[in-house]
Amino acid sequence: GIQVEQSPPDLILQEGANSTLRCNFSDSVNNLQWFHQNPWGQLINLFYIPSGTKQNGRLSATTVATERYSLLYISSSQTTDSGVYFCAVRGPGHSTLTFGKGTMLLVSP
Amino acid sequence: DAGVIQSPRHEVTEMGQEVTLRCKPISGHNSLFWYRQTMMRGLELLIYFNNNVPIDDSGMPEDRFSAKMPNASFSTLKIQPSEPRDSAVYFCASSLGSQGGTGELFFGEGSRLTVL
Numbered sequence: 001g002i003q004v005e006q007s008p009p010d011l012i013l014q015e016g017a018n019s020t021l022r023c024n025f026s027d028s029v030n031n032l033q034w035f036h037q038n039p040w041g042q043l044i045n046l047f048y049i050p051s052g053t054k055q056n057g058r059l060s061a062t063t064v065a066t067e068r069y070s071l072l073y074i075s076s077s078q079t080t081d082s083g084v085y086f087c088a089v090r091g092p093g094h095s096t097l098t099f100g101k102g103t104m105l106l107v108s109p
Numbered sequence: 110d111a112g113v114i115q116s117p118r119h120e121v122t123e124m125g126q127e128v129t130l131r132c133k134p135i136s137g138h139n140s141l142f143w144y145r146q147t148m149m150r151g152l153e154l155l156i157y158f159n160n161n162v163p164i165d166d167s168g169m170p171e172d173r174f175s176a177k178m179p180n181a182s183f184s185t186l187k188i189q190p191s192e193p194r195d196s197a198v199y200f201c202a203s204s205l206g207s208q209g210g211t212g213e214l215f216f217g218e219g220s221r222l223t224v225l
Contacts, residue, residue: 031213035216041198042218043200043219045213045214045215088214095164096157099152102151
């Protein structure tokens with residue numbers, strides 16, 4: 001099956017800093033999603049982005065499908081951005097998403 | 110629009126008891142997934158349904174676990190008998206597409222199960 005690697009595994013930031021999270025995958029995909037799991041355990045959809053670039057407020061994401069990676073950008077980070085960020089992908093012919101192990105982000109005031 | 114709705118949000122039970130977790134997918138979605146999350150194993154897919162039919166249950170840990178989807182708006186995950194190692198957060202998720210398809214996946218808020 002598809003392998004998904006996320007980096008870095010952990011990240012500590014000061015409030016206001018910017019960061020880039022990376023997701024590499026081993027095969028072509030027709031679905032790629034970024035999720036944020038907040039400290040209360042909720043899994044929140046950030047982006048559905050099998051290709052291209054999207055922006056939502058301080059967050060943006062870019063997927064370069066031909067090079068098999070996706071990037072999640074967080075600008076002007078806030079303490080509420082803390083949590084775990086998951087990348088998940090699904091390839092053609094597959095029925096379920098494969099999740100990466102996540103990047104744990106801590107934003108300190 | 111209502112998202113994926115799960116109940117109960119928290120369940121504490123004793124070893125050997127039956128546990129039933131419930132899920133209502135987003136209206137119109139035709140694929141439903143049950144996941145389990147633990148610190149040790151992360152997010153694991155247990156089973157998924159497409160058009161109310163179980164398609165892949167290879168992630169179900171053992172015969173103590175069973176899942177049903179009697180109609181398009183309701184699914185249950187049952188553990189009988191429960192064991193302490195079943196303690197985890199159980200998530201239900203739904204999407205629109207064929208055989209899971211390419212549709213965006215949405216999660217419920219999870220059911221946190223503690224088996225004493």
